[in-house]
Amino acid sequence: MSIITINDLHKVYDGTQVEVHAVNGVTLNIEEGEFSALVGPSGSGKTTLMNMLGGLDRPTSGQVLINGTDLSQLKDSELIDFRLHHIGFVFQSYNLIPVLTALENVEFIMHLQGVPSAERHARARELLEAVGLGDRLNSRPGQLSGGQQQRVAVARALASKPRYVLADEPTANLDSHSTENLLDIMEELNHKENITFVFSTHDARVVKKAHRVIVLEDGKVISDEVREKVGASNSNE
Amino acid sequence: MKTDIKLAWRNLWRNKRRTIITIASIFFGVILSTYMTSMQEGSYEKMVENAVRFYSGHIQIQNEDFWENKTINNTFEETDSLKTKIASVPGIQLVVPRLESFALASSKQLTKGAMVLGVDPQKEDQLTEISKKMVRGKYLKKGSDGILMGETLAKYLQVDVGDTLVLLGQGYHGINAAGLFPIRGIFKHPSPTLDRQLIYMDLGTAQNFYSADHLLTSLAMLVNEADEVPHIVKELKAKIHSPYRIMSWDEMQPELVQQINGDRDSGAIMKMILFLVIGFGILGTIIMMVAERRREFGVMVSVGMQKIRLAWMLIYETFIIGLLGILSGSLAALPILYYQYFHPIKLGGQAGQMMVDMGFEPYMYFSLAPKVFTFQVLIIFIIIVVISIYPFVSALILKENKALRA
Ligand SMILES: Nc1ncnc2c1ncn2[C@@H]1O[C@H](COP(=O)(O)OP(=O)(O)OP(=O)(O)O)[C@@H](O)[C@H]1O
Ligand SMILES: [Mg+2]
Numbered sequence: 070m071s072i073i074t075i076n077d078l079h080k081v082y083d084g085t086q087v088e089v090h091a092v093n094g095v096t097l098n099i100e101e102g103e104f105s106a107l108v109g110p111s112g113s114g115k116t117t118l119m120n121m122l123g124g125l126d127r128p129t130s131g132q133v134l135i136n137g138t139d140l141s142q143l144k145d146s147e148l149i150d151f152r153l154h155h156i157g158f159v160f161q162s163y164n165l166i167p168v169l170t171a172l173e174n175v176e177f178i179m180h181l182q183g184v185p186s187a188e189r190h191a192r193a194r195e196l197l198e199a200v201g202l203g204d205r206l207n208s209r210p211g212q213l214s215g216g217q218q219q220r221v222a223v224a225r226a227l228a229s230k231p232r233y234v235l236a237d238e239p240t241a242n243l244d245s246h247s248t249e250n251l252l253d254i255m256e257e258l259n260h261k262e263n264i265t266f267v268f269s270t271h272d273a274r275v276v277k278k279a280h281r282v283i284v285l286e287d288g289k290v291i292s293d294e295v296r297e298k299v300g301a302s303n304s305n306e
Numbered sequence: 307m308k309t310d311i312k313l314a315w316r317n318l319w320r321n322k323r324r325t326i327i328t329i330a331s332i333f334f335g336v337i338l339s340t341y342m343t344s345m346q347e348g349s350y351e352k353m354v355e356n357a358v359r360f361y362s363g364h365i366q367i368q369n370e371d372f373w374e375n376k377t378i379n380n381t382f383e384e385t386d387s388l389k390t391k392i393a394s395v396p397g398i399q400l401v402v403p404r405l406e407s408f409a410l411a412s413s414k415q416l417t418k419g420a421m422v423l424g425v426d427p428q429k430e431d432q433l434t435e436i437s438k439k440m441v442r443g444k445y446l447k448k449g450s451d452g453i454l455m456g457e458t459l460a461k462y463l464q465v466d467v468g469d470t471l472v473l474l475g476q477g478y479h480g481i482n483a484a485g486l487f488p489i490r491g492i493f494k495h496p497s498p499t500l501d502r503q504l505i506y507m508d509l510g511t512a513q514n515f516y517s518a519d520h521l522l523t524s525l526a527m528l529v530n531e532a533d534e535v536p537h538i539v540k541e542l543k544a545k546i547h548s549p550y551r552i553m554s555w556d557e558m559q560p561e562l563v564q565q566i567n568g569d570r571d572s573g574a575i576m577k578m579i580l581f582l583v584i585g586f587g588i589l590g591t592i593i594m595m596v597a598e599r600r601r602e603f604g605v606m607v608s609v610g611m612q613k614i615r616l617a618w619m620l621i622y623e624t625f626i627i628g629l630l631g632i633l634s635g636s637l638a639a640l641p642i643l644y645y646q647y648f649h650p651i652k653l654g655g656q657a658g659q660m661m662v663d664m665g666f667e668p669y670m671y672f673s674l675a676p677k678v679f680t681f682q683v684l685i686i687f688i689i690i691v692v693i694s695i696y697p698f699v700s701a702l703i704l705k706e707n708k709a710l711r712a
Contacts, residue, residue: 116711120707120710123608125608125706125707125710126707145613146612146613146614149607149610149611149612149613150610150612152608152609152610153609153610153611154610158605158608158609160605160608160710163601163602163605164605165605166313166602166605166606167320167602168313168316168317168320169313169316177609178609178610180309181609181610181611181615182610225609226609229610
């Protein structure tokens, strides 16, 4: 079953001089359990598309359905609640609340959801252990490396038990070792818990890990390729 | 909410220096402004006290027509029932009977209009302390047939202790009032106006002179606590009706009230300017705080925080700054004002001498009345409320997708 369905999606920005057609008629289905990369040159519309997939931005026209819910039907505050309960987010950088520790950052989501504190605490610890940060629970973001911060962000994205995580260039600011590490963690979560991941990237090494690669150019999908297994992706090169 | 307040608290200390400077500006503003206010209110309290002590008392009971038409015909008797009613109102320290009327005072060569005040010497002295202001001769005794007069008046009439003064006036119901009175003493009244016209006489002698046996024009009262006056007036009014009238010091001295209010207003304008400056300082801090955290707010709303909740968190931050400033400022001001209250500032030089000449003590007095504090607290609170509109609205109109790109 498709977890996300998008239908003839358009996004037009009224630039100061010209209109920018950032997303220009995209139709896609994302299936449950996918591990997909959205690839394309700078300015091709990745962030714009991701934002609409996550209900962070409203399309000029077209439809986004998540688990059967039409996002355009939701009021702003309902959309925020929908994001809180159904979607995990990882952004490129400065994801975390600087005054909260790693543990508190993960708990923050559950706090917004009203999860009781004992449960919140236990789950946050578990998630941080899962991303290999069991020993840095009480560090603040400023005391963590970029890679560690992104791992906290992944843990936070999973705190609300979403079925679906959106990550816009999560590795853009990371070195190759941290990039690999983060991707491995995401892939493992995808594999073990069947969480759907959609991430955008520039990075060929990241693309290599994806099970499905959607290529965007000038706001249009120009190629959409599903690979069998990570191991099998060698044949594509 | 607890977590949101914790979050607000931690956010404040992200930029320790800026937060401390902002709080310090409120802190010093509160101290400065309470100090100013305390000094103002202290001097008003002193002015009122002096006015009350010079002549009027805090409250007077009069014949209902006396204030508009001060003749000897608008008098009343201090009946037992009136006494009982006054005694039943708590908070009154002293009740001073008076018979007050005008007369022409003549020495051998000169004549001048004078205000003749028939008094109970002992009670009167407790209110106006004329015995302490005697420059020559002796203060009145009960039943004395002599008079006391102001130094300026005596000088004008070229008389002194031991001389005799002729008083001519109109007595009760038009009966002629005329008499010879030996001058027993000269006082220097702190109020130049009163020093020019006041003559003190024993009450019995005055009643006799005016053919107004047992009659009074007023009962002047001193209360224990000056701020209880409105309350006591209300109680008296409830019990004592026509043909009596109850007047408080501020009704009898509207110019003084006007002067105090005018001074208070100009002080308020100065304080407003001070707080406006402080207010803009706080606003600057808050605007920066919001601007540099746009992206962070974008993330928070993106992952599911309602904007209204974010808005409240920012209000907490603003309020904490204001509260810390108000509390620390008030706490620091308290011992300072307490000290000044008991150690008023002595005025030296010309200013001091001028006050002595006017019958005032040469000191700047301070007040510890609650309103000294409440005014600043209220103003800062209002400023904080107004300022917090900015972060509140900023959060509500935040566009998360734009904020994320910041
Ligand atoms: N708020 C906006 N107003 C006007 N134009 C915009 C706005 N946001 C994005 N654009 C334009 O839309 C197009 C797509 O931008 P988008 O950020 O989605 O690209 P991207 O693929 O994410 O690029 P990058 O790889 O650099 O992040 C670009 O031409 C960009 O200039
Ligand atoms: Mg982008």
